[in-house]
Each structure stands twice: as C-alpha cells, then as structure tokens.
Amino acid sequence: xxxxxxxxxxxxxxxxxxxxxxxxxxxxxxxxxxxxxxxxxxxxxxxxxxxxxxxxxxxxxxxxxxxxxxxxxxxxxxxxxxxxxxxxxxxxxxxxxxxxxxxxxxxxxxxxxxxxxxxxxxxxxxxxxxxxxxxxxxxxxxxxxxxxxxxxxxxxxxxxxxxxxxxxxxxxxxxxxxxxxxxxxxxxxxxxxxxxxxxxxxxxxxxxxxxxxxxxxxxxxxxxxxxxxxxxxxxxxxxxxxxxxxxxxxxxxxxxxxxxxxxxxxxxxxxxxxxxxxxxxxxxxxxxxxxxxxxxxxxxxxxxxxxxxxxxxxxxxxxxxxxxxxxxxxxxxxxxxxxxxxxxxxxxxxxxxxxxxxxxxxxxxxxxxxxxxxxxxxxxxxxxxxxxxxxxxxxxxxxxxxxxxxxxxxxxxxxxxxxxxxxxxxxxxxxxxxxxxxxxxxxxxxxxxxxxxxxxxxxxxxxxxxxxxxxxxxxxxxxxxxxxxxxxxxxxxxxxxxxxxxxxxxxxxx
Amino acid sequence: xxxxxxxxxxxxxxxxxxxxxxxxxxxxxxxxxxxxxxxxxxxxxxxxxxxxxxxxxxxxxxxxxxxxxxxxxxxxxxxxxxxxxxxxxxxxxxxxxx
Numbered sequence: 001x002x003x004x005x006x007x008x009x010x011x012x013x014x015x016x017x018x019x020x021x022x023x024x025x026x027x028x029x030x031x032x033x034x035x036x037x038x039x040x041x042x043x044x045x046x047x048x049x050x051x052x053x054x055x056x057x058x059x060x061x062x063x064x065x066x067x068x069x070x071x072x073x074x075x076x077x078x079x080x081x082x083x084x085x086x087x088x089x090x091x092x093x094x095x096x097x098x099x100x101x102x103x104x105x106x107x108x109x110x111x112x113x114x115x116x117x118x119x120x121x122x123x124x125x126x127x128x129x130x131x132x133x134x135x136x137x138x139x140x141x142x143x144x145x146x147x148x149x150x151x152x153x154x155x156x157x158x159x160x161x162x163x164x165x166x167x168x169x170x171x172x173x174x175x176x177x178x179x180x181x182x183x184x185x186x187x188x189x190x191x192x193x194x195x196x197x198x199x200x201x202x203x204x205x206x207x208x209x210x211x212x213x214x215x216x217x218x219x220x221x222x223x224x225x226x227x228x229x230x231x232x233x234x235x236x237x238x239x240x241x242x243x244x245x246x247x248x249x250x251x252x253x254x255x256x257x258x259x260x261x262x263x264x265x266x267x268x269x270x271x272x273x274x275x276x277x278x279x280x281x282x283x284x285x286x287x288x289x290x291x292x293x294x295x296x297x298x299x300x301x302x303x304x305x306x307x308x309x310x311x312x313x314x315x316x317x318x319x320x321x322x323x324x325x326x327x328x329x330x331x332x333x334x335x336x337x338x339x340x341x342x343x344x345x346x347x348x349x350x351x352x353x354x355x356x357x358x359x360x361x362x363x364x365x366x367x368x369x370x371x372x373x374x375x376x377x378x379x380x381x382x383x384x385x386x387x388x389x390x391x392x393x394x395x396x397x398x399x400x401x402x403x404x405x406x407x408x409x410x411x412x413x414x415x416x417x418x419x420x421x422x423x424x425x426x427x428x429x430x431x432x433x434x435x436x437x438x439x440x441x442x443x444x445x446x447x448x449x450x451x452x453x454x455x456x457x458x459x460x461x462x463x464x465x466x467x468x469x470x471x472x473x474x475x476x477x478x479x480x481x482x483x484x485x486x487x488x489x490x491x492x493x494x495x496x497x498x499x500x501x502x503x504x505x506x507x508x509x510x
Numbered sequence: 511x512x513x514x515x516x517x518x519x520x521x522x523x524x525x526x527x528x529x530x531x532x533x534x535x536x537x538x539x540x541x542x543x544x545x546x547x548x549x550x551x552x553x554x555x556x557x558x559x560x561x562x563x564x565x566x567x568x569x570x571x572x573x574x575x576x577x578x579x580x581x582x583x584x585x586x587x588x589x590x591x592x593x594x595x596x597x598x599x600x601x602x603x604x605x606x607x608x
Contacts, residue, residue, distance in 0.1 A: 116586035209566040223565045252572040253565075322551040333526060340527070342601050347592030356602040357527070365529035373530070374541055377522040381542070384525070394552045396562030401555065403563060435541055436548050452566020478566070 017042040019505075022088050022182040022236040029076070029087045036076075036087025040069035040131050043089045047133070047180045053510045055155050056165075056175040058094050059102045060134040065089065069131045082129030085243055090125055091175040091184040094135035095142055096227075097216040098122050105218050106140045106150040106168075109339050109346045109367025119216020120248045121185055121227055128243040133181055136171030140369045141336065142192055142220045144168050145441040148432045149371040156428070157200060158510045159468055163425035166196030166441075172230045173200040178510055183240050184230040189220050190324055191420075191445025193228050194457035198420035198471020201459040201503045203237045203488070204230050206445075208478045209452035210255035212241075213248030221331035222253075224324075224449045232504050234458060234488040238266035241481070257479060265482035269489030271305050276487070277312035277413035279475075282444045288423040290463025294470040295419045298460040301494050302417075302487070312413055314405035319398050320447040325439055326382050326395035327450070333379025336372065339364065374435060403451040410477045415487055418444050420457040420471030448475050456484040458492055459503040469503060514543050 017025070017039050028034045044062050051057055072087045092098065095105050097115035099122075104110045118126075125132060139149035147155040147170030155170040157163040158178040165174040172184035173196030186193035188206035197204025205228045212227040219225060229240035245259035278299065283292060303309050341347035341363030342356070349362035368376070382391040409416055421441055431438045448455040457471040472491065476483040496502055516535045519542065523530035530538065588594040593601075 114590055116582045116590060249572075249574060253567055253569070255567075316555065319552055319555055322549040325545065325549045326552065337527075341592060343587075343592075343599055344590045345592070350593070350602050352602075354602055356604050359602045360527045361524075361529040364527050368528070373526075373528055374538065374545070376526045376528065377519070377538065378542055378545055380522050380526045381518075381546070384522075390553065391549070393562060394555070394557065395549075396564055397557035397560040398552050398555050400560050400563040401557060403566075436544050439545075439548070450563075 018046045018179040020182070021233050022085060022231065022239060023233070025088055025182060026084045026086065036069040036072045036131060037066060039087065040065050040089050040133070043133055043181055050178055050180060050510050053156060053161055054158055054174050054178050054180070055153060056136055056171045056178060056180060057091070057134045058104060058106070058137050058152055058171070061101060061132060065131050065133050072129050072131065082127070083243065084239055086129030088130050088183060089133045089181050090130045090240070091133050091136050091172055091181040092122070093138055093169050093172045093184070093186050095138060095187055095218050096121050096185065097218070098132070098135070102135065103218070104135070104152070105142070106138045106152065107367060107369070107372070108151045109363070111151070111346065113345050117216065120213035120250060121244055122216065124244050125185070130243070136169070136175055136184060138171055139168035140372050141218065141332070142168040142187055142189055143332070143371050143375055145191070145195055145438050146426070146431065147171060148428065149369055151369055154428055156510070157425045159201065159507050160425065161510060162427055163468070164199070164428055166199040166425065168192040169196045169230065173197055173202055173204065176200070176202050176230050176232055177504060177507060182232065183236060185227060185240070185244065186230045187217060187225055187227045188449065189224045189226070190328065190449050191442045193230060194420050194445050194455060194471065194473060195441055197230060197457040199425035199469060201469030201507060202230060202232055203234055203456065203458045204228065205237050205241055205456045205484060206448060206454060207241060207245060207481055208255065208454040210253050211259065211454070211481065212244045213251040213254050215248055215250040219335040221328045222335065223331060224328065226449070232502060234485060234492045235263070235266045237456070238262040238485050255479070260479060260482040262482050262485045265485035266489040268486060269493050271302055271307040271487055271490040274307045274415070274487065275413040276302055276307045276309045277409055277416045278309065279317065279416050279418045280311050280313045281315070281317040282418035286422050286440070286443070287419060288463060288465065290465045291419050291421070291423060291470050294461040294463065295472060298472050298491060299417065302491060305490055305494060310413065312409045312416060314409055314447070316398060316401040316405050317447050320402050320450060321439060321443050323395040323398040323402070324442070324446045324450060326391050327399065329375040329379030330382045330392050331379070333376045333383065336376055339367065371435070399450045402447050406447070406451045406453055406477070414476070415483050416475040418473045420444060420473040424463045424466055424468035424470060444473060453478050454481045454484060456488050458488045460491070460495060461503065462506070514539050514546065
C-alpha cells in the first residue's frame with residue numbers, strides 16, 4: 001500500500017480535520033474556512049494510513065470522492081445551497097446499490113456486481129451534498145454480529161485490533177470510530193447498527209421502521225430491515241438521520257409522514273420531566289458486570305438531569321431472540337432465493353451440459369458462506385409444510401406479544417432504556433463457529449426490530465474489566481425518533497461535561 | 511421436536527438449491543439442531559389466541575399513476591449478467607434432456 005501521509009494526529013491539518021464532528025465540519029465549510037476537497041482528502045489519507053489494520057472498507061472510491069468534493073465546492077462557491085451536510089464525507093455499508101460501483105453485500109455471490117441503479121439512500125446523500133468515500137465491510141448479507149462472516153475478511157475494532165467491531169455493520173462503525181469518516185450509513189435488522197456502535201464507542205440509530213427508504217437496500221428480512229446513521233456524536237447522527245429519512249414513493253413500506261424533528265431534539269437535549277423505564281428483562285443474568293455498572297451510572301445521570309426513572313416489565317422480551325431467529329431466516333431464505341446465478345452476480349458450473357437447476361445449486365454453494373447457508377436452510381425448514389405453524393406461525397404470534405409489551409410500557413413511560421449489548425467487544429474467532437453464542441449478542445436489540453419501533457445506542461464509558469466501550473440503548477415508540485435524540489443528547493452532554501471530551505477521543509490509534 | 515437427520519439436511523439443501531457436500535451434512539445437522547433447540551423456546555408461550563404479526567405496518571397496496579417512465583438501461587443490466595446474448599439473459603438449459 002502506498003502511503004502519502006503519516007497518521008500524525010496531533011499536529012497535521014489532515015489529522016485535525018478527521019477528528020472534527022460533521023456538524024463542525026459543515027459549519028466550517030459554510031463559513032468558507034475549509035473546503036470539502038480538503039476534508040475528503042484528509043479522510044482518504046486517514047483510510048490509506050489505517051485501513052490495512054482496521055479493514056473497514058471493501059471499496060474506497062478515492063477518485064470519485066475527490067471529484068465529487070471539488071464539484072460540491074464549486075457549487076457552493078456559486079451559491080447553491082444543499083443543507084448542513086454539504087461537502088461532508090460519508091461511508092456507505094456495502095449493502096446499498098450504487099450505480100456502477102461494486103456492491104458486494106460481503107458475499108462472493110456478488111463479488112463483481114455493479115448495480116445499474118442507485119438506492120434511495122444514495123440519492124438522498126447526493127441531494128444533501130455528501131461525498132461518498134466508499135463501501136464498508138459487513139457480515140455476508142448483513143447476517144452476523146461480528147463482521148467475521150464477510151467473504152472478504154473481518155473488520156477489526158479500532159479500540160483493540162484483536163477484537164470484533166460488532167456486526168453486521170462493523171465496517172461502518174469502525175470507519176467512524178477510527179476517524180476515517182465522520183459519518184457512515186448502516187442497516188439494522190436485529191441490531192446491526194446499534195451493537196457495532198456499542199462495542200466501538202460510537203453512536204448508532206435504528207430509525208422507526210419505514211422512516212428511511214429500503215429501495216436499493218439489498219433485502220435480508222424485509223419486515224425488519226431499516227437503514228440509519230452511524231456517527232461519533234448524537235447531533236451528527238441526527239443530521240444524517242434527517243438527510244436520509246422521509247417518504248419515498250419507490251418503497252411501499254415507506255412512511256408518509258416527515259422525519260420527526262430529530263436535529264432540534266438533539267440540540268434541545270433536555271430530559272427534565274421525561275419518564276424513563278428500565279426494562280427489567282434486559283439486565284441481570286448474562287450481562288457483564290462492568291456493562292451493568294456503567295449502565296447504572298448513566299441512569300443515575302439521567303435522574304440527576306431531572307428524568308423520572310422507573311422499572312418496567314416486558315415479559316415476552318425473553319422470547320424475542322427465539323422468535324427473531326425463526327422470522328429472520330424465514331424471510332431471508334425467501335429474499336436470498338433471487339441469487340440464482342441467472343441474471344446477475346456469480347454463475348458456477350455452466351458447462352453447456354448442466355441444467356439451470358444444477359447451476360443454481362452449484363452457484364449458491366460456491367457463492368454463499370456458512371452462516372448464509374445455515375439461515376437459508378433454517379428458514380426453509382421453518383416455512384416447510386408440517387412445521388410452519390409450530391415455528392414461523394408461533395414466532396409471529398410471539399412477535400405480536402412483544403409489540404404489545406412495548407405498547408403497554410409506552411403507556412407508562414416515554415422511553416425505555418437498557419444496555420445495548422450484554423458484553424463488550426469479544427475476540428475475533430471466539431464465537432464464529434458457535435451460531436447460538438453469536439446470536440446472544442442481539443438479545444437486547446432485537447425486540448425493537450420485531451415491533452418496528454426506533455432505538456439508539458450511545459457510548460457511556462469503558463467497562464472496568466477490559467477497558468472497552470459500553471453502549472446505552474434508548475428505545476422509543478414508532479415515529480417518536482426525536483425522543484431518542486432528546487435523551488441521548490442530554491446524556492451525552494452530561495458525560496462529555498464530566499469527561500472533558502467524547503469517549504471516542506480515548507480510543508487508541510490503530 | 512424430532513432430531514434432524516442427515517437426510518433432512520440434504521432435503522433442505524435440495525429445496526434451497528444449495529449443493530451441500532456429504533462431508534458438510536454432519537456439521538450443518540449439528541448446528542441447525544443447536545439453533546432449532548434454542549428457538550423452540552417460542553413454543554413455551556401460550557399464544558394460541560394471539561393473532562400473528564407479519565409486519566410492523568398494516569400493509570396496503572400502494573398505487574402510482576400509470577405513466578410511462580424510463581426504467582433501468584437494458585445494456586447496463588445485461589452488462590452485470592453472468593451471460594447475455596442477443597439483448598437477453600443467456601441461461602443454462604432448463605429441461606433435463608439431451
């Protein structure tokens with residue numbers, strides 16, 4: 001790899017620029033103090049200097065990004081107005097179609113695919129004047145909690161390169177945590193934005209289902225998938241959320257209502273009088289003591305800020321993981337049927353003799369990794385005649401009860417809170433061959449996806465045992481995304497006040 | 511729940527169009543069995559009278575005006591295909607005969 005600059009983060013202009021928030025960078029661009037090209041070049045230098053160790057990116061679009069940044073600078077100079085994220089570089093999880101740009105979903109089956117169209121998320125980033133730096137690594141088709149199920153090798157956690165960055169969106173979270181990009185886009189089907197945010201000391205938000213268009217997002221589980229922001233601050237996440245969200249006629253499940261006032265809520269950051277519920281079922285057994293300690297302290301901070309904290313029971317949450325790992329494979333086995341080697345992507349065994357059916361089986365065997373195959377077969381089983389009602393049908397009824405638990409809880413409180421994950425980042429290789437142990441990482445994040453509500457994870461400190469980041473989850477009702485930012489903004493401000501900096505400033509340099 | 515057999519796994523693989531080798535069947539049998547035992551917990555919930563939930567939103571058909579609009583470019587689509595011929599996808603033979 002050629003390096004054009006050293007990662008001197010103390011003094012160099014590039015190093016300084018990569019550490020600023022998107023909000024500050026946007027203000028500096030508007031004030032004419034810096035250009036998008038300078039910021040973009042700084043991010044690309046930082047990627048070049050660090051990504052051989054972190055491996056957050058599958059594809060870096062250096063030339064296209066610089067060209068785009070120069071065009072934005074030119075448009076701004078001509079007086080065109082885009083919004084507060086004009087000129088800001090963004091990393092994109094490699095599960096969004098981007099016209100003419102490699103879009104692999106972390107899978108060999110799409111290794112050489114270049115989509116003929118753009119996802120709505122890509123269009124929204126363009127409308128906002130953002131600069132797409134490249135595509136970030138993920139577990140294959142977003143199935144996993146460690147990014148180890150990527151066909152192109154794992155991403156490493158910038159806090160400790162022997163640890164996972166979470167998953168499936170480990171690449172997007174690591175890119176933000178390693179100061180390679182101020183912002184990234186992720187997708188969250190069972191926690192794939194929030195769990196990586198928690199273990200990398202960053203902020204991640206799963207918007208309300210339907211809040212951000214799924215058009216051009218390669219589907220894993222269509223009733224659960226939701227795109228959202230990854231950032232280093234709550235305000236930055238709100239700004240990206242506002243840019244991505246809103247109705248899209250190309251997605252029939254896109255909500256007609258506008259994005260809730262998330263940026264205003266992040267700035268207001270006031271929890272006085274808010275009712276906050278601790279979910280009894282999402283703490284205690286199975287949670288690392290250091291995670292629980294930081295969580296309790298953060299709750300105490302919210303109480304000090306004037307929130308009214310009570311404990312709330314959601315009795316069916318303990319069945320959420322089981323219901324999810326029936327519903328998700330069922331939907332995924334159906335969605336992934338389109339990868340058949342006929343119209344796009346890999347084709348294996350087409351020797352002129354083999355039938356289409358044989359070519360499909362050979363292509364899918366060669367193109368999918370072990371986790372994808374497990375979930376496809378599991379879904380096929382759960383949906384098969386004779387087992388449907390016992391598995392998929394029963395999981396759907398449990399899903400109703402989980403949604404009802406949320407509805408009952410939100411009669412009593414404005415938001416629910418819990419640790420985002422039971423533990424801090426685990427070691428690479430630790431759980432990769434034990435699917436059930438891997439699935440347990442998602443125990444606290446999954447209920448929100450099943451119900452279609454919204455949630456945020458933000459960093460609240462380092463666990464005493466291992467010095468690794470701990471995430472705090474805030475959950476709100478559908479279309480009340482602004483509440484996440486009110487609570488998250490207030491908690492972040494109080495913690496930054498206490499520490500004198502954002503937690504991510506303590507991350508070692510990879 | 512009955513234990514999965516190697517034949518069950520082979521059948522699932524066939525249904526899912528996955529060419530799973532006989533050397534892999536045992537590993538998938540164990541792993542799928544572990545997962546099924548874990549997810550079987552859903553049956554502990556008394557939910558016979560509960561309506562199933564397939565989606566967070568009440569799904570309705572969404573219509574748009576019936577207007578001619580440009581679609582994706584044919585040549586661009588075929589350029590991303592594994593094989594194309596005469597402006598169409600070229601696929602392996604469909605029928606299992608000579």
